[in-house]
Amino acid sequence: MKFGVIVFPGSNCDHDAFYAVTSNLGQKAEFIWHDSNSLGDCDAVILPGGFAYGDYLRCGAIAKFSPVMRAVRKFAGEGGLVLGICNGFQVLVEDGLLPGALIRNRGLKFICREVRLRVETTNSPFTNAASKGQILRIPIAHGEGCYFADNRTLAELDEEDRVLFRYAGNPNGSVNDIAGILSRERNVMGMMPHPERASDALMGSSDGLSVFQSVLHAVVKA
Amino acid sequence: MTAITPELIAQHQLTSTEYRKIVDILGREPNYTELGIFSVMWSEHCSYKSSRLHLKKLPTRGRLVVQGPGENAGVIDIGGGYVIAFKIESHNHPSFIEPFQGAATGVGGILRDIFTMGARPIAVLDSLRFGRLDDPKTGARNRRILGGVVAGIAHYGNCFGVPTIGGECLFEPCYDGNPLVNVFALGVCKKEEVFYARAAGIGNPVIYVGARTGRDGIHGASMASAEFTEESKQKRPNVQVGDPFMEKLLLEACLEAMHTGAIVGIQDMGAAGLTCSTCEMGSRGAVGIEIELDRVPQRETGMTPYEIMLSESQERMLLVADKGREEEVFRVFRKWGLEAVEIGLVTDDGKLRVRHHGQVVAEIPNRELADEAPLYDRPHTQPPRAGLIPDLPSAKVQRTLPALLAAPDICSKRWIWEQYDYQVRTNTLACPERTDAAILRIKETGTSIAMSLDGNGRYCYLSPREGAKLAVAESCRNLSTVGARPVAATNCLNFGNPERPEIMAQLVAAIEGMAEACAFFDTPITGGNVSLYNETLGEGVYPTPVMGMVGTLKTGEPVTIPFKNANRSVILLGGIGDCDDTRFGGTQYAKEIVGELWGLPPALDLEYEQRVQFAMRKIIAEGLAESAHDLSDGGLAVAVAECSFGPAEIGALIELNSDLRPEMLAFHEGPSRILISTEFPRKVAAIAEKYEIEAPVVGVTISKGIEIRQRTITLGAWEIAALRTAYQQALESHVR
Numbered sequence: 029m030k031f032g033v034i035v036f037p038g039s040n041c042d043h044d045a046f047y048a049v050t051s052n053l054g055q056k057a058e059f060i061w062h063d064s065n066s067l068g069d070c071d072a073v074i075l076p077g078g079f080a081y082g083d084y085l086r087c088g089a090i091a092k093f094s095p096v097m098r099a100v101r102k103f104a105g106e107g108g109l110v111l112g113i114c115n116g117f118q119v120l121v122e123d124g125l126l127p128g129a130l131i132r133n134r135g136l137k138f139i140c141r142e143v144r145l146r147v148e149t150t151n152s153p154f155t156n157a158a159s160k161g162q163i164l165r166i167p168i169a170h171g172e173g174c175y176f177a178d179n180r181t182l183a184e185l186d187e188e189d190r191v192l193f194r195y196a197g198n199p200n201g202s203v204n205d206i207a208g209i210l211s212r213e214r215n216v217m218g219m220m221p222h223p224e225r226a227s228d229a230l231m232g233s234s235d236g237l238s239v240f241q242s243v244l245h246a247v248v249k250a
Numbered sequence: 251m252t253a254i255t256p257e258l259i260a261q262h263q264l265t266s267t268e269y270r271k272i273v274d275i276l277g278r279e280p281n282y283t284e285l286g287i288f289s290v291m292w293s294e295h296c297s298y299k300s301s302r303l304h305l306k307k308l309p310t311r312g313r314l315v316v317q318g319p320g321e322n323a324g325v326i327d328i329g330g331g332y333v334i335a336f337k338i339e340s341h342n343h344p345s346f347i348e349p350f351q352g353a354a355t356g357v358g359g360i361l362r363d364i365f366t367m368g369a370r371p372i373a374v375l376d377s378l379r380f381g382r383l384d385d386p387k388t389g390a391r392n393r394r395i396l397g398g399v400v401a402g403i404a405h406y407g408n409c410f411g412v413p414t415i416g417g418e419c420l421f422e423p424c425y426d427g428n429p430l431v432n433v434f435a436l437g438v439c440k441k442e443e444v445f446y447a448r449a450a451g452i453g454n455p456v457i458y459v460g461a462r463t464g465r466d467g468i469h470g471a472s473m474a475s476a477e478f479t480e481e482s483k484q485k486r487p488n489v490q491v492g493d494p495f496m497e498k499l500l501l502e503a504c505l506e507a508m509h510t511g512a513i514v515g516i517q518d519m520g521a522a523g524l525t526c527s528t529c530e531m532g533s534r535g536a537v538g539i540e541i542e543l544d545r546v547p548q549r550e551t552g553m554t555p556y557e558i559m560l561s562e563s564q565e566r567m568l569l570v571a572d573k574g575r576e577e578e579v580f581r582v583f584r585k586w587g588l589e590a591v592e593i594g595l596v597t598d599d600g601k602l603r604v605r606h607h608g609q610v611v612a613e614i615p616n617r618e619l620a621d622e623a624p625l626y627d628r629p630h631t632q633p634p635r636a637g638l639i640p641d642l643p644s645a646k647v648q649r650t651l652p653a654l655l656a657a658p659d660i661c662s663k664r665w666i667w668e669q670y671d672y673q674v675r676t677n678t679l680a681c682p683e684r685t686d687a688a689i690l691r692i693k694e695t696g697t698s699i700a701m702s703l704d705g706n707g708r709y710c711y712l713s714p715r716e717g718a719k720l721a722v723a724e725s726c727r728n729l730s731t732v733g734a735r736p737v738a739a740t741n742c743l744n745f746g747n748p749e750r751p752e753i754m755a756q757l758v759a760a761i762e763g764m765a766e767a768c769a770f771f772d773t774p775i776t777g778g779n780v781s782l783y784n785e786t787l788g789e790g791v792y793p794t795p796v797m798g799m800v801g802t803l804k805t806g807e808p809v810t811i812p813f814k815n816a817n818r819s820v821i822l823l824g825g826i827g828d829c830d831d832t833r834f835g836g837t838q839y840a841k842e843i844v845g846e847l848w849g850l851p852p853a854l855d856l857e858y859e860q861r862v863q864f865a866m867r868k869i870i871a872e873g874l875a876e877s878a879h880d881l882s883d884g885g886l887a888v889a890v891a892e893c894s895f896g897p898a899e900i901g902a903l904i905e906l907n908s909d910l911r912p913e914m915l916a917f918h919e920g921p922s923r924i925l926i927s928t929e930f931p932r933k934v935a936a937i938a939e940k941y942e943i944e945a946p947v948v949g950v951t952i953s954k955g956i957e958i959r960q961r962t963i964t965l966g967a968w969e970i971a972a973l974r975t976a977y978q979q980a981l982e983s984h985v986r
Contacts, residue, residue: 040411047676047693079498081495082493082495084495137668138670138671139668140672140673141668142681167673169408169674222673224676227676230807231678
């Protein structure tokens, strides 16, 4: 299969995501520049971590107006798989493809740390290779990763089984320990932790690879 | 026209002799703009006028050295067709005046030095010094400076996308009014793709790229060349403001533009901005450069030539392109949304000619301006001596270890390094505090590199020469402890006012000690930075030379600090070592428990040190070490505790056969010692024998607790959790 990795000016985990899905997962990948109007023949698209457009104004606030996001919305609307990692998650919530908001960490400091994530659902193209309740060791690295949503949204996420991961040991104050969520159609996901940084045992953990393996399963099956 | 008066000359920190030299070079009086240009280029910060004479003593050549001092960064061959470019820089003065932006732009400056060479930055380390956080008078300010500096480094490095993977952070009252912020950066590129800051090709266009020029940072270089006084706060506008997003774009655009093959030479605009980049590129290429300031992108209106030439606005680059291929360069910068403007051309007359509205406003020979700065053999006498040996209370080891583990210099710096993204680019093989040296894999070559920053102002105050040698030895030892072979170094020399003979004596002795040790370890110094006038209200900092050491190793799971399994032999490579009251005066025990500084630093035998390191690397190469940690601040007892703080909380029972006083035995800081745990003590013993070093088995790892005995007498026994809490929570509780 082929992954597309979106490159906004200021993306800085684009190379890491590319490396994880090519060298670690063994699939094809292509960088897609932010002014692109099409995602080409990609089977799934990754919005990587970083500071898109400097994250000025608000994380992801400017990125959502970029030409490539029109293509991403269209792709998502047609059922394409979209993964927002860290800054990518922030862009997706700004864009409205995912509900809620990401605000400054409790403690107001950037945190880089390996955290433990509990897989909350395996009914998704991003977690089908994991088992429910499984604990994954994956690092976070963000200053604004505290997930927030109103009670109705939170109830919806629970009722529709759309919480992908919760922190086992909440590092940033996220409401209900939420670390990653799904769209209603279950084809768009956002997560603050970095699975691409945990895709190689040499980096201390390869637990993150299961996210990309799940995508591969889903695409190959489809 | 502003008249050039003696007062104006003095304001520019130029002496009357220096002024006469300017008149000689020009064959006339300089105008105001030219005076400004000379003052920044001939400032201590840019010209190294007090240190150049002595820096020549440093070894700079070696088999692997591709580029030594004189460029934006040193370059070393790491094999496989790849090189690394690295350097360390200080941003001490700006960080005191405006901690967040001062530190942030320090990171920005050194990153530009690296990618100017064509190398993508892949690592940052920082060496920091602050005043005591708990001082009743200055503590609040010191905490604010610490918080601001760390946030500034995090802000810039995290956004730019370079991992900050290690460093050191120490606290002394002498850094109260003068913190030290030294930032090391390293990048990687193909050997044939290294770029140099050299102008060439008469008629080639000179192109300005990046951020616009504003009035910020004017005279930053001169500010960094003067002592601080009560009025220094007013220099806040001299501190630049950083934009890491712009720098990230500049990085990507520059690397992409370099690949077009249309770029001849490139230099960043750092200290002394447009002035420095034009005259240095011209001087290196033995050509002239002519620019028209009207074309320089400006953020503010009505800027004078003086202001434009001296501005230190960040995130700007100057490059020389091949005539006729400008459009290829412009196309790349347009793609990244950056301004790129042709502001002048390369000429054949060797002069820096600056025009404003078509009129020549400055005309100075490049070589004289860049390379003929005054050179001083400043008088140097004896470094100041420390006090006599005080009455030494005999503190119990049992109570002292937890106190030392919570001491600011020793305690965990997690609060700092968790604010840094230490993993971006997915090359970091060990998180900070897991290994003595930071380790990065190089994906392109399949090999890895290790890095360490070390400096010890207390040792250097007691003996600048010995202290500098100890810093070199420790930085090499840090690398050997992870199995890396040290190959090259960079240095940052932080000292007080060189016009004081006793301070100059410190500088000279430290450089000589560093030269001796670097020559001995065959680790040439490929570049660095000198920061003088680190004084506030006449009080100088400790002489603080910081070594940045770089080594190479095979890629693999690193040997880390924590003990992994119980029932392993604990071996002290190098032996228990020796100490006496005099050599005990620079230790953390002396600082935290006695509250004094006296005598001499620990004694170092370079030959023995090297044999210990050879043995260590051999032990790792043969896969015999399960854990390894070198002994430094706090000595053996602190090292044993740190080895016990792994996820498994494996401790050790240590039995020491020695006649040293208990506190000396536990806490002396003699060098050339590494604590390892192993399943194969006999094989380790054989290697130790081959290298003729002591390697006593000092104990065994155990599944619960730590105990240290001197022969049969228990000096202390501790629960690991309690020690760990003291170690991990100390900094955070100090910061609050």
